[in-house]
Amino acid sequence: MPNPLDFFAFEDLLTEEERAARDSVRRFVEAKVRPHVAQAWRDAAPLPIMRELAELGLFGATLDLGDGPTLNYVAYGLCMRELERADSCVRSMVGVQSNLCMYPIFTFGSAQHKEELLPQLAAGTLVGCFGLSEPDAGSDPGNMSTRATKVDGGWRISGTKRWITNGTLADIAIVWARTGQGASSIRGFVVPTDADGFSRHKLDGKQSFRASDTAELMLDDVFVPDEALLPGTDGLKSALAVLNQGRYGICWGVLGAAEDCFATALDFAKERMAFGRPIAGFQLVQQKFAQMSARLTHAQLLAWRFGRLKDEAVEKGGDIEGARTSMAKMANVETALHIARTCRDILGGNGIMDEYGIMRHMSNLETVYTYEGTHDVHQLVVGHALTGQSAFR
Numbered sequence: 001m002p003n004p005l006d007f008f009a010f011e012d013l014l015t016e017e018e019r020a021a022r023d024s025v026r027r028f029v030e031a032k033v034r035p036h037v038a039q040a041w042r043d044a045a046p047l048p049i050m051r052e053l054a055e056l057g058l059f060g061a062t063l064d065l066g067d068g069p070t071l072n073y074v075a076y077g078l079c080m081r082e083l084e085r086a087d088s089c090v091r092s093m094v095g096v097q098s099n100l101c102m103y104p105i106f107t108f109g110s111a112q113h114k115e116e117l118l119p120q121l122a123a124g125t126l127v128g129c130f131g132l133s134e135p136d137a138g139s140d141p142g143n144m145s146t147r148a149t150k151v152d153g154g155w156r157i158s159g160t161k162r163w164i165t166n167g168t169l170a171d172i173a174i175v176w177a178r179t180g181q182g183a184s185s186i187r188g189f190v191v192p193t194d195a196d197g198f199s200r201h202k203l204d205g206k207q208s209f210r211a212s213d214t215a216e217l218m219l220d221d222v223f224v225p226d227e228a229l230l231p232g233t234d235g236l237k238s239a240l241a242v243l244n245q246g247r248y249g250i251c252w253g254v255l256g257a258a259e260d261c262f263a264t265a266l267d268f269a270k271e272r273m274a275f276g277r278p279i280a281g282f283q284l285v286q287q288k289f290a291q292m293s294a295r296l297t298h299a300q301l302l303a304w305r306f307g308r309l310k311d312e313a314v315e316k317g318g319d320i321e322g323a324r325t326s327m328a329k330m331a332n333v334e335t336a337l338h339i340a341r342t343c344r345d346i347l348g349g350n351g352i353m354d355e356y357g358i359m360r361h362m363s364n365l366e367t368v369y370t371y372e373g374t375h376d377v378h379q380l381v382v383g384h385a386l387t388g389q390s391a392f393r
Contacts, residue, residue, distance in 0.1 A: 004293065014078070021079055022075070025079045028052070029082050037087045040089075041354060042210075046169070050093065056079075057071075059102065065118055065119070073314070076307075077307045078252065083253065088212075088254075088364035089209055090211070102121050110227070117190070128166065129215075131161035135160060135162045138374075139376075146161065153226065154223055154228065156223050159219055162216045165214060169213050172193060174189070174191075186235055190230065196222065197221050200217045202214070207363060244320075248325060251332045252332075254332050254365065261343040264357060295339065302332060303328065306324065309324070330375055
């Protein structure tokens with residue numbers, strides 16, 4: 001019989017090195033994350049595991065930092081899947097540190113930025129966050145109101161950033177600000193969070209991503225020296241290139257949430273008795289599992305192919321097209337959310353109890369469906385690639 005979580009032998013597509021990376025993260029998650037994550041959700045507090053995640057080598061794992069081997073993108077994706085098997089918030093902690101903070105420094109930063117900041121970020125002794133979204137500029141970041149004004153010796157930055165993961169934990173923020181007119185004037189800056197005029201507060205009252213540090217950042221005429229500018233940034237396209245790195249990890253991560261829900265529901269259905277037999281024996285329940293398994297298989301194979309294409313592109317000095325990234329994020333998040341909702345239904349009233357984890361995954365995936373590009377926006381990106389017609393203007 002096929003493995004219910006690997007119906008088409010996805011495992012056979014992986015190399016020994018990729019499995020080893022995955023397995024090390026799986027062991028860590030089972031020992032250090034899963035036993036505590038439900039309580040972290042109840043407390044609305046992130047798990048204090050940044051240093052331990054660093055010790056696993058996850059921060060900047062795909063970047064050539066010159067101090068050891070890097071992971072290929074498939075191996076990195078498998079690691080993100082294991083983290084999100086426990087909770088989306090844990091995967092997001094790593095994704096922000098690695099892809100939204102370290103990657104722009106690695107790609108657009110000066111030699112000084114790379115030498116001083118990347119080793120500390122990789123070690124987890126320095127925590128970073130990514131300041132792009134604003135209260136009134138989410139899906140339309142080119143309409144941001146944050147401005148950086150040139151002054152003698154540096155810049156003065158004013159504005160507000162919202163929905164910032166790792167925001168109250170961060171020592172530095174990669175802040176995107178308009179330096180003139182139009183989206184082409186947007187540049188990235190490394191801003192210390194202890195700078196005069198910089199303040200932040202935790203966003204309370206969340207019904208999703210409760211085990212994540214989510215904050216609002218306020219910059220009131222914050223001065224940064226000229227060296228704070230990421231010199232390689234060149235308009236909004238630079239920020240969007242950074243987001244595409246994060247979206248890659250999401251495409252893989254949501255597989256973990258979906259698989260965890262599927263496994264929980266399958267075990268439950270085999271044991272839950274109704275009308276004298278396990279509910280797994282009823283046609284409607286089997287139909288749900290069959291449909292979920294098919295969709296999960298599609299998502300696994302899409303993530304794997306996405307990773308292989310990305311590895312090939314990076315080896316040639318390029319990267320994968322943004323529209324392919326949008327399709328992968330759009331499709332896999334939708335699949336994971338559908339599976340979580342269906343599994344919640346199979347568990348009936350038990351599905352809302354956090355001892356099973358399904359409702360927590362489902363709630364988190366509602367956020368993932370929206371962040372780093374909403375589902376609707378990604379559909380329009382793919383539609384543009386297919387038709388040649390932009391719906392954004």
